[in-house]
Amino acid sequence: MKKNILLLILLFLIQISVSFASSNETDQQALLAFQNLIITSHNHFLANNWTKNTSFCSWYGVTCTEKRQRVVALALPSLQLQVTISPSLANLSFLSVLNLQNNSFRGGIPYGIGHMPRLRVIDVKNNQLNGSIPTSLFQVFNTGEFKNNSLTSIIPPSVGNATKLMNFDLSGNRVSGNIPKEVGNLSQLTDLYLYNNQLTGFIPATLFNISSLLALSLGINSLSGPLLLDEGNIVSNLNFLSTYHNQISGCIPSNICQLTELNFLSISINNITGDITRNIGCLSKLERFYIGENPMEGTVPTSLGNISTLQYLDCVDNWLKGKIPQELGKLSNLGELSIANNSNLIGQIPEAMFNITSRGEFQPLQVIIFRTLKNFTWETISLKGKFHCS
Numbered sequence: 034m035k036k037n038i039l040l041l042i043l044l045f046l047i048q049i050s051v052s053f054a055s056s057n058e059t060d061q062q063a064l065l066a067f068q069n070l071i072i073t074s075h076n077h078f079l080a081n082n083w084t085k086n087t088s089f090c091s092w093y094g095v096t097c098t099e100k101r102q103r104v105v106a107l108a109l110p111s112l113q114l115q116v117t118i119s120p121s122l123a124n125l126s127f128l129s130v131l132n133l134q135n136n137s138f139r140g141g142i143p144y145g146i147g148h149m150p151r152l153r154v155i156d157v158k159n160n161q162l163n164g165s166i167p168t169s170l171f172q173v174f175n176t177g178e179f180k181n182n183s184l185t186s187i188i189p190p191s192v193g194n195a196t197k198l199m200n201f202d203l204s205g206n207r208v209s210g211n212i213p214k215e216v217g218n219l220s221q222l223t224d225l226y227l228y229n230n231q232l233t234g235f236i237p238a239t240l241f242n243i244s245s246l247l248a249l250s251l252g253i254n255s256l257s258g259p260l261l262l263d264e265g266n267i268v269s270n271l272n273f274l275s276t277y278h279n280q281i282s283g284c285i286p287s288n289i290c291q292l293t294e295l296n297f298l299s300i301s302i303n304n305i306t307g308d309i310t311r312n313i314g315c316l317s318k319l320e321r322f323y324i325g326e327n328p329m330e331g332t333v334p335t336s337l338g339n340i341s342t343l344q345y346l347d348c349v350d351n352w353l354k355g356k357i358p359q360e361l362g363k364l365s366n367l368g369e370l371s372i373a374n375n376s377n378l379i380g381q382i383p384e385a386m387f388n389i390t391s392r393g394e395f396q397p398l399q400v401i402i403f404r405t406l407k408n409f410t411w412e413t414i415s416l417k418g419k420f421h422c423s
C-alpha cells in the first residue's frame with residue numbers, strides 16, 4: 034500500500050517535471066527533426082518555408098494556440114512527402130489534429146504517437162506506412178483514417194477501451210486476425226471501414242448493438258460464419274452494411290428486419306444459402322440491395338415490391354427459381370434489375386415493370402437478364418427500358 038502511494042507521488046512529480054520541460058521550444062525542436070527528414074530526402078519547398086528565422090507558428094501547415102504558441106494542428110496533405118514519420122512528433126504535446134494524408138510516408142507509425150494526450154484526429158490515408166498501429170493510439174483519437182497503407186496489425190481486444198472512437202477507417206491494408214467482440218464497447222462509433230484486408234473469423238454480433246453505428250464496411254476479407262450471430266434483439270441504426278466478398282454462410286436471418294434504417298445492403302459473393310427471406314420488404318428504406326453470387330435458392334419474394342425506395346436490385350448468379358413477381362412493377366424508383374445467371378427463373382418480366390420510368394439515379398430502367406428466364410417472351414418489351422440479353 035505504502036509502496037503504491039510512493040509510486041503515485043513519484044508519477045505525479047514526473048508528470049509535473051514533464052509539463053515544465055515541455056514548451057514551445059520543444060515544439061520547434063520536434064518540427065525541425067521532422068523537417069530534417071524532408072530536407073535530406075529532396076529539395077522540398079518546406080525546406081525553404083520551415084526556417085528558423087521565422088516563428089514555427091507561421092510555417093506552412095502549422096497551426097498554433099494564440100497565447101502559448103504551441104502547435105495544435107499539423108496539416109501537410111498531398112505534398113509528395115516521401116519520408117518516415119519522425120518519432121519527434123510525439124513531443125508536440127498540444128497537438129490535436131495530425132493530417133499527413135495523400136503522401137508517400139513509409140515505415141512505421143511511431144510508438145510515441147499513442148501517448149499524445151490531446152490527439153483527436155489522425156489522418157494518414159493514402160501513404161505507404163507499414164507495421165502496426167500502436168495499441169496505445171486507440172485510446173487517444175476519435176477519428177483514425179489509415180486507409181490505403183500497408184499496415185499489418187491485428188485489431189487488439191483492447192480496442193474496446195477506445196471508447197471515444199467515432200470514425201475508424203483501416204480499409205485497404207493487410208490487417209489480419211479476427212474482429213474482436215470488444216468493438217461492441219465502442220459506444221460512440223459511427224463509421225467502421227475494414228474492407229479489403231485479410232480479416233478472418235466471425236462478424237461479432239456486438240457490432241449490431243452499437244446504436245450510434247451508421248456504416249459498417251467489411252467487404253473483401255475472409256470472414257466466415259453467419260451474417261448476424263445473434264438471433265436476439267438488435268439495436269441498430271445502420272444505414273450502410275456491406276459484407277461483400279467474404280465466406281459468410283447460413284441464411285439471411287429474419288431478424289434482418291431490425292436493421293430498419295438500412296439503405297445499402299450488400300451480401301454479394303459469399304456462401305449464403307436458403308431463400309431470400311419472405312419478409313425482406315420490411316427494409317422499407319433500402320435503396321441498393323446486392324445479393325449476387327451466392328448459392329441462394331427459392332423464389333423472388335413479392336414483399337420486395339413494397340420497398341418503394343429501391344433503386345438497384347442485383348441477384349445475379351444465384352439459383353433463384355419461379356417467376357418474377359408482378360409486385361416488382363410497383364418499384365417506381367427502380368433503375369437497375371440484374372437477374373442474369375439464374376437459370377431456373379421462368380416466364381416474363383412483369384409488364385408493369387416496363388412502365389417504370391425510374392425517377393431514381395438510373396434512367397431508363399435497365400434489366401440485365403442474359404442466360405436466364407426460360408420461355409422469355411419478347412412481346413412484353415416496350416422501348417422504355419434498355420435491355421442487355423445474350
Ligand SMILES: *[C@@H]1O[C@H](CO)[C@@H](O)[C@H](O)[C@H]1NC(C)=O
Nearest residue numbers: 080081082083084085086087
Ligand atoms: C531565413 O533564412 C533563410 C535561410 O535559412 C533565408 O533564405 C531567408 O531569406 C531568411 N528569411 C528571412 C525573412 O530572414
Ligand SMILES: *[C@@H]1O[C@H](CO)[C@@H](O)[C@H](O)[C@H]1NC(C)=O
Nearest residue numbers: 057058061088089090101102
Ligand atoms: C515561445 O514562447 C515565449 C513566451 O512564452 C515567446 O516569447 C517566444 O517568442 C515563443 N517562441 C516561439 C518560437 O514562438
Ligand SMILES: *[C@@H]1O[C@H](CO)[C@@H](O)[C@H](O)[C@H]1NC(C)=O
Nearest residue numbers: 081082084087091092093094
Ligand atoms: C511559409 O508558408 C506560409 C503559408 O503559406 C506563409 O504564410 C509564410 O509566409 C511562409 N514563410 C516563408 C518564410 O516562406
Ligand SMILES: *[C@@H]1O[C@H](CO)[C@@H](O)[C@H](O)[C@H]1NC(C)=O
Nearest residue numbers: 110111112113134135136159
Ligand atoms: C493527392 O496528391 C496528388 C498529388 O501528389 C494530387 O494530384 C491529388 O489530387 C491528391 N488527392 C487528394 C484526394 O487529395
Ligand SMILES: *[C@@H]1O[C@H](CO)[C@@H](O)[C@H](O)[C@H]1NC(C)=O
Nearest residue numbers: 059062066120121122123124
Ligand atoms: C522529446 O523532447 C525531449 C526534450 O526536449 C528530448 O529529450 C527527446 O529526445 C524528444 N523525443 C523525441 C522522440 O524526439
Ligand SMILES: *[C@@H]1O[C@H](CO)[C@@H](O)[C@H](O)[C@H]1NC(C)=O
Nearest residue numbers: 135136137158159160161181
Ligand atoms: C493509395 O495511396 C497511394 C499513395 O501512397 C496513391 O498513389 C494511390 O492512388 C492510392 N490508392 C487509392 C485506391 O486511393
Ligand SMILES: *[C@@H]1O[C@H](CO)[C@@H](O)[C@H](O)[C@H]1NC(C)=O
Nearest residue numbers: 139140141162163164165185
Ligand atoms: C517497413 O518498410 C520499411 C521500408 O520502407 C522496411 O525497411 C521495414 O522493414 C518495414 N517494416 C515492416 C514491419 O514491414
Ligand SMILES: *[C@@H]1O[C@H](CO)[C@@H](O)[C@H](O)[C@H]1NC(C)=O
Nearest residue numbers: 172190191192193194195215
Ligand atoms: C484495456 O482493455 C483490456 C481488456 O480488454 C484491459 O485489460 C486493460 O486494462 C484496458 N486498459 C488499457 C489502458 O489498456
Ligand SMILES: *[C@@H]1O[C@H](CO)[C@@H](O)[C@H](O)[C@H]1NC(C)=O
Nearest residue numbers: 193194214215216217218239
Ligand atoms: C467490453 O466488452 C466485453 C465483451 O463484449 C464485455 O465483457 C466488457 O464488459 C465490456 N466493457 C469493458 C470496459 O471492457
Ligand SMILES: *[C@@H]1O[C@H](CO)[C@@H](O)[C@H](O)[C@H]1NC(C)=O
Nearest residue numbers: 280281282283303304305306
Ligand atoms: C458453403 O457452405 C456449405 C454449407 O452451407 C459448405 O458445405 C461449403 O463448403 C461452403 N462453401 C464454401 C466455398 O465455403
Ligand SMILES: *[C@@H]1O[C@H](CO)[C@@H](O)[C@H](O)[C@H]1NC(C)=O
Nearest residue numbers: 362383384385386387388389
Ligand atoms: C402501363 O401504362 C399504360 C399507359 O401508360 C397503361 O395503359 C397500362 O395499363 C400500364 N400497364 C401496367 C401493367 O400497369
Ligand SMILES: *[C@@H]1O[C@H](CO)[C@@H](O)[C@H](O)[C@H]1NC(C)=O
Nearest residue numbers: 377378379380406407408409
Ligand atoms: C414454355 O412454353 C411452352 C409453350 O409455349 C410450355 O409448354 C412450357 O410449359 C413452358 N415452360 C415453362 C417452364 O414455363
